[in-house]
Amino acid sequence: MVSSITLKLINRRGTVSHEIALGLIALALAVAVFYVDAFTEIESAIAVLYVIVLLLAAEILTRIGTTLLAIVSIILTLFAYFYSHGFEENVPAQLRLAVSLAAITITCALILRNETARVGLIEANLHLRDSETRYRYIFEHSRIALWERDYSAVRSFLMSLKAEGVSDLKDYYRTNPGVIVACTGLIRTIAANDAAMELLGHMTDGLHSRTMRRYIAPDDDTFLDLMDAIFCGERHFEGKGNLITENGESRLVIMSMSFPEDPSAFNRVVVGMVDITQREMMQKALREAQDELARASRAATVGTLSASLAHELNQPLGAIVVNAQTLLRWLNREPPDLAAVRRSAERIIRDSQRASEIIHNTRSMLTQGDRTPEQVDLETLIEETRALMEHDFQRDMVEFDVSPAETPLAVKAIRIELQQVLINLVTNAVQAMRETAIDRRKILVSLGRKDDIFVSLSVRDFGPGISEEAMAKLFTPFFTTKPSGMGMGLSICRSTLEARGGQLIAGNHPEGGAIFEMIIPIEDDHDQH
Template structure:
């Protein structure tokens, strides 16, 4: 059914051809009627002038050549009618009427041909307008559309017949960038207007167009029509809006992350920075960026290092990054991290694209974190010393009791008759040594309890170990634990904080003692060794023979707040690892054979420094139950 309908439509006579044939028939009929009447009517009446109507009618469906031929035919009919008619009454009038008819036909034909020529030019011009993709339409001063090209049909969806005669702004529901009255005033004043409009299409969607209006005036200068051409920029506006939105997101992201961007062409010196970069640098956003302005903000202490990095990057064209400080006009200091990646511009020259990150807050937080860690380390040290109160008191009471005993003995030797001055002198020597011994104990306690920032210095690891052992001797005796040391001779010095490293050793010894306090049978022994590791570090090992480590919890031993003790806080080993890592070392734990645990840590060496032999640990030292009380030799007078 559909196929038959399409076939009928395809074979049907076009409406234009039907109209032309009808006009041709009418013209022919008029010509015949005029010819008959002109022939039979007396020549005093110029009926042949009616041929002019046929000429005008032929111009509606014939081209220029056809009009000329039709006019010549009508002139021939006029002449034939003159020859067939009788001219007895007034032959002069008949001749003049015939000549008048020929002149009228000729003039009418000339004017019709001229009109067809102008119409053809206009039609060709209109055809050219149909070739453009831009929309072109003409409207009168009342905004009624009189011309609508093919581009307008394609863009808006209305055919020419649907649009012509409609009021343009009502048809397309135009959205103007300003009141229409202002646009018209500018158009009539300048003859032209340009701007962006939003039109609604036939399907209801909107199109953004770049519109250009020009006014047409008559011979007296009065405006009679407006030609409007529109270029569809919907996709471009969408891309511009998306780009603008993306740029807004980027600016906001840079503001929130305190990260600015920049680009630098080292060859030509061209420099660009983002709004956030200008804020970080402390410049107004209208300031023209340059490398010189950036360098003016670099801290004097960092300027040489920054220049070296930039000069090398400019020569080599490679990626670079660095951290340094900016000194602002108000003398405040900002910490920044700069990262740049090398690339090439359109001409192939090196161009760096990078980011400036304001890390001042991170640096401050890092300092506060270090301070908090230091405070926590100090609290842990004091807590540990509190747990050792009984042992410390015993360690101090021993030399004090010896001082009192030796003082009483000295008084007795002085009261003897005669006084035994040699024994008094020896007794006073004992008193001095016991007092120094008590002072050493108190000095170590004060050093461990003192709250002080991290102080790096040359440290003899063996000496630090022995000082801690002196503090824990009574604790070892109280729990029935023996301690052996195997400290390597000639160990190089390490660079670190002596007090913090002693806290690590103290914590590991006390953990070992506590682990073995629940063992009823077997060896209760702690072994401490030191040696030089092949990786240019000192290795310290604390080995016990307690119940050992649970394989399932070995990986969590150094986590904060993880503990296997009923009353433990779970901070001791976490702090120990933090201290060792801050010194550039490593702390780990393994199982001991046949039982027990082994804790080991490494500390990097201070290059070129070696512990003198007299300060190394010497040979193996053993301290067991009952052997913790010791006295140096009696000095001779």
């Protein structure tokens, strides 16, 4: 530390001594030039020698000092001229005066311009040094693996191949696989940061003595793509490849670099690599989890459809059983009541056809089959539903009333879907009133136009209504308040209507009981599209 300070003091003293010496020499020369120019008979442009005074003093003077010295030199030159020649006309002397003044002025201007250029050069060098320092700091401390490599030799080699007539490097590689080994040996590593050393494994001898082929996976084509990018004159390269670390582990990396436009700048190309091994492993695990989820979803879908089918078939199959039992009773009479038998047989046929339609509808959903919408008269649909559920109404002593619309209403829809929804809602209403007094067991179905696009079909019961807790989960699959229920009916009803552009809204009527409103589009939403 002491020796360093001493050395600085010695350098400083040496600089001061040099400046004093230049100043004395310039002063002495200026005095000599003035004396010879003013007080001797020499007929020559002696004042031109002030240029030497300016050049000597420029090293120790500022811009203002140099300008003042030039002005003083001009004044001295004019004083010497008028002292020696007065105001008489002397053309040769005037020419010498003009040459001297021009030389002093031009020299001062050149000195000032050079000083400006020198200051600019110093500032540029300082900026360049700062930039280099920042670059080096970023390079060394970046968590991205960075290399500085010399690709000039490999570029020259590839350009020589192009000059020999090679137009497709990849095609050339198929018959000359050794070209990549040759290219690898021509690449020289100039520098590598800590992240690069960590990526490949910590090495005691560094990377400078290593060939990168040692770290490239044998079956990796990324390096060939890189050479092809240089061969084709591309300005940027990015590729995904595998590296083999010092301990033999495989790392998947993204390699990126930009090539300079100037071929001479290929001696310093920055190469960046990002390790994406963990990311790829996570994505692979995510894809496997998604596949597993898809399999589970398919299994759940099958279970849901099975539950849905069982729920939908329960009503017509139950009706078939009841009507068959009724038919047997009529046959066992003496004599058999054939008219009643016929009515029971007709009801069995009707319920069987409805069960068949439910199965056909479910199959169409599974196979994405074509189910063509048709014009459905809603009042007729309600009356058909009343007939289908007549046995349920009689068994539970439920009154079924319809409040028709002012004008007949028809919608374009799939009949079996609307009937399934309506039967579900009516069945739920019947079951909800089993604990209600017999004189209050009533279902009221109302029909009306909601607006120009939708009609409303509501089903109201006079049971206990829907609790707040049940309302929040009412349409959730497998949620039920019935001891033997599956919780699929309302979920299926809502999804059926929503699939066709409609809605199913549930609530409690102000005068008691629950009310479900079917919002049905007049034109089938799927048919419009």
